[in-house]
Amino acid sequence: MDVVLGANGNIGSYVVNELRMVKGGDPIRAVSKTGKFITFVRSYSVKGVKANALDLNSLQTAVKGASTIYHCIGRPYAKYSELRLIMDNVIQAATKEGPHTKVVYADVVHMYGRESTLKGPLTETMPHRAQGPKGKLRAELAEKLLQAHKEGRLQATIGRGSDYFGPGKMYNSFLNTYVFEKLGCSEIRLFGNLDKVHSFTFIPDFARALVTLGKSEKAFGQVWHIPHICSFTLRKTVESILKFDSTYELHVPPEFWDNEPSPIPPIRNMAKTQISPEYQEFLYQWEHDWQVDSTKFTQAFSFSSTPFLKAVEETCEYYYLAGGEELPKYEDTGKII
Numbered sequence: 001m002d003v004v005l006g007a008n009g010n011i012g013s014y015v016v017n018e019l020r021m022v023k024g025g026d027p028i029r030a031v032s033k034t035g036k037f038i039t040f041v042r043s044y045s046v047k048g049v050k051a052n053a054l055d056l057n058s059l060q061t062a063v064k065g066a067s068t069i070y071h072c073i074g075r076p077y078a079k080y081s082e083l084r085l086i087m088d089n090v091i092q093a094a095t096k097e098g099p100h101t102k103v104v105y106a107d108v109v110h111m112y113g114r115e116s117t118l119k120g121p122l123t124e125t126m127p128h129r130a131q132g133p134k135g136k137l138r139a140e141l142a143e144k145l146l147q148a149h150k151e152g153r154l155q156a157t158i159g160r161g162s163d164y165f166g167p168g169k170m171y172n173s174f175l176n177t178y179v180f181e182k183l184g185c186s187e188i189r190l191f192g193n194l195d196k197v198h199s200f201t202f203i204p205d206f207a208r209a210l211v212t213l214g215k216s217e218k219a220f221g222q223v224w225h226i227p228h229i230c231s232f233t234l235r236k237t238v239e240s241i242l243k244f245d246s247t248y249e250l251h252v253p254p255e256f257w258d259n260e261p262s263p264i265p266p267i268r269n270m271a272k273t274q275i276s277p278e279y280q281e282f283l284y285q286w287e288h289d290w291q292v293d294s295t296k297f298t299q300a301f302s303f304s305s306t307p308f309l310k311a312v313e314e315t316c317e318y319y320y321l322a323g324g325e326e327l328p329k330y331e332d333t334g335k336i337i
């Protein structure tokens with residue numbers, strides 16, 4: 001049985017969807033803390049279960065009978081330290097299921113730290129040199145899981161993705177929050193150096209890659225960088241989205257048509273003070289080139305990332321269909337970047 005922890009989350013819900021598409025796949029158990037599931041997770045082929053991963057007994061019940069556990073639980077930065085107990089409990093619960101139990105862990109690339117970023121594209125072999133508490137914690141979590149694998153307590157594989165985007169309301173996605181949600185607004189507010197390269201991962205690709213790892217014997221005992229969808233400068237990525245949006249109405253169904261392409265809004269900078277204090281530790285990622293090297297993954301598996309503009313189209317379509325919501329306002333520093 002495939003058990004997805006964090007099945008109501010951004011990555012977890014796409015993992016559930018991906019597992020449903022595996023021909024002759026195993027039964028799926030979707031686990032969330034609240035027990036509430038977004039629509040596409042609710043399906044005749046998926047059993048939804050409520051469990052709190054901070055409580056070992058609750059988690060053990062939720063993973064009973066699992067052959068593969070997809071650990072896609074996320075916590076907001078203010079509650080990041082909970083991830084430590086959650087990882088301890090995932091390891092213990094998987095160990096109890098037996099040494100053949102597989103754990104596929106959805107991870108970030110924050111453990112390498114600023115110094116590594118300056119050396120060029122991030123690879124799986126780079127040392128964990130994060131200086132901030134959250135980056136250090138992410139290093140600790142991954143190292144603990146791989147140690148449990150080495151000790152033969154379970155089988156672990158780690159898929160590390162860069163900043164993701166895609167269809168869905170995603171408070172923890174840079175592109176969704178600051179660009180896609182603002183389409184149609186008179187300006188776009190961003191932070192970071194627009195002329196530095198930044199890798200982004202398309203979230204459905206992230207999930208497909210995690211399932212690829214989960215279904216492949218050779219993936220275990222290792223870390224893999226998930227193929228990213230684009231590694232352009234931030235300016236090129238954002239302008240491509242804005243240009244796509246400005247002509248989007250020309251190729252969507254007639255009821256959405258407007259006669260003219262929308263004007264492309266200017267990109268202005270956001271004051272640093274507007275960025276959450278919890279996120280300051282990671283701002284270096286937006287001030288230097290931030291490229292994730294996924295050569296190891298693409299050479300080992302037959303995997304094609306979604307073409308960038310196709311991903312942009314799918315994400316725009318989501319926002320057109322979902323409709324707009326009240327969007328947060330940012331202080332105008334008056335600078336166009």
Ligand SMILES: NC(=O)c1ccc[n+]([C@@H]2O[C@H](COP(=O)([O-])OP(=O)(O)OC[C@H]3O[C@@H](n4cnc5c(N)ncnc54)[C@H](OP(=O)(O)O)[C@@H]3O)[C@@H](O)[C@H]2O)c1
Binds near residue numbers: 009052
């Ligand atoms: N943001 C990015 O760009 C990015 C990129 C790469 C990797 N990641 C990492 O990928 C992982 C998943 O991230 P995400 O953004 O998909 O997460 P997310 O959308 O924040 O979802 C988190 C899910 O975890 C569940 N959860 C939280 N606490 C739990 C608990 N105590 N017990 C059981 N379930 C619990 C929540 O369940 P309920 O909905 O029921 O509350 C929620 O569905 C995280 O480790 C994240 O850091 C993020």
